Amino acid sequence: MTITARDTMGGLAKGLSVIETFTADHPRQSIAEVAAASGLDRATARRCLLTLAHLGYADYDGKFFTLTPRVLRLGTACLATMPLPQMVQPWLDKLSEALGESASVSILDGDDIVYVARSAQRKVMSIALMPGSRLPAFCTSMGRVLLAALPEAEVESRLRDRPLQARTPLTLTDPARLLARISEARNQGFAVIDQEVELGLRSIAVPIFDAHGRVAAALNLGLSAREEPATALEIRYLPALRKVQAELRKVLR
Amino acid sequence: MTITARDTMGGLAKGLSVIETFTADHPRQSIAEVAAASGLDRATARRCLLTLAHLGYADYDGKFFTLTPRVLRLGTACLATMPLPQMVQPWLDKLSEALGESASVSILDGDDIVYVARSAQRKVMSIALMPGSRLPAFCTSMGRVLLAALPEAEVESRLRDRPLQARTPLTLTDPARLLARISEARNQGFAVIDQEVELGLRSIAVPIFDAHGRVAAALNLGLSAREEPATALEIRYLPALRKVQAELRKVLR
DNA sequence: GTGCATCCGTGCGATATGTCAACAAATGTG
């Protein structure tokens, strides 16, 4: 079935894009700012914003709009519909407790990985990660593992199309070398990252398969960078990850 | 300024209500199911759903729709715009580490408290709480403290209007007694809950004030229920909470 | 104050879209 203009609602698309214009850099916006950021006409942006305010998704002080926590319902509605988080959470808790490190599960959404479950132990990252948090896929261990599950050509075009922004001096940004690392992850069945997201942080990830053998998500451990070489992570942590991977493979879908 | 029909966008309101029909109980819905749940005409629900699918907020297999992680962006957009989580996170981390217990900050949204930041230690609750998670205000320590900041008449009408569902045999559901406990929280400046949310779980909360003296949020500690009487929590944990409360009062807004 | 710039709210014609009804296909039922 082909989608025609008759089958869609422009107003909804516009309103959602308005919500997405609110970022950490632009938490309070006037009508004109939202219009500029979303590419909508001011009159249209105004209608979207007033509608959001009327429904309780936004506050309006007569000059600026801000989003309200009500918007969070939309996101939690989504998380709640995913069976994955609830299935993996007990395993994450066991894993992180046994190893004394933070364990997480994420899935791919566009160019980002999205955390869907997490069991945090001591803090090694400067920012607090939580379900819903996003990180670029290309420089994270879970991202590499998830990208490795896609067709190679797809990955290649993705890496070429978007600018890859280095987050630390160690971040790999060369598409060719990234592709090589992703291939390596595909062949080995795991990925190790050494301080490419944040200095002092290493991580190791494995894919999570469902019963059909499809990649459903990625599981990782976040570790502080020590003196031992990054390759030691594989020996020390991979067996535990593989064990959870095998268990989840039995129960998923 | 009064809001007229000319100033709003029906399509946006309908689309958002469609998103909210997706819950843990209804993760996969057909057009007719969404129409019934949202009260929209089938044709209208269909347009909303096709639009969401077209924009990548939903998947469609020809029969059922599901939400995609892209919807999470809406929620995280909201969390990212809130200055509070980032301001309080370091304090939460310090507090939870020093006491070895989980600390959280939440705000009020309607009848629910919404977690906006959390630093988890050992697990005492059966469900994983995270930023964006919701619990009913009336039976939580943070909820009591936040309700105490509202006008008494407002609280009274809220407690009367909604049915108060007991979560454990210990949950208070009598409006009059709840009002008394909320008044107590207002007078004392803190609230203690003993296994009203979940058996085995106690918690103590204080309000977080901004520099103007307005209640900006609530801060709590989640504790496992032990043999000591619940009143002992006050002596053991209140000083640390008061300290963070005082520090945050200086830096907020 | 004047001129300039920006922003908000509003009126209007053109278009998009909601509502309702009808219909065909799918599904359930005896």
Added chain:
DNA sequence: CACATTTGTTGACATATCGCACGGATGCAC
């Protein structure tokens, strides 16, 4: 298999809404 029910889709019409343009308000520089 015949029948009743539900579901997805389409068409037509009334209405909502878009995008544009204008006027008034506000703030700023000089």
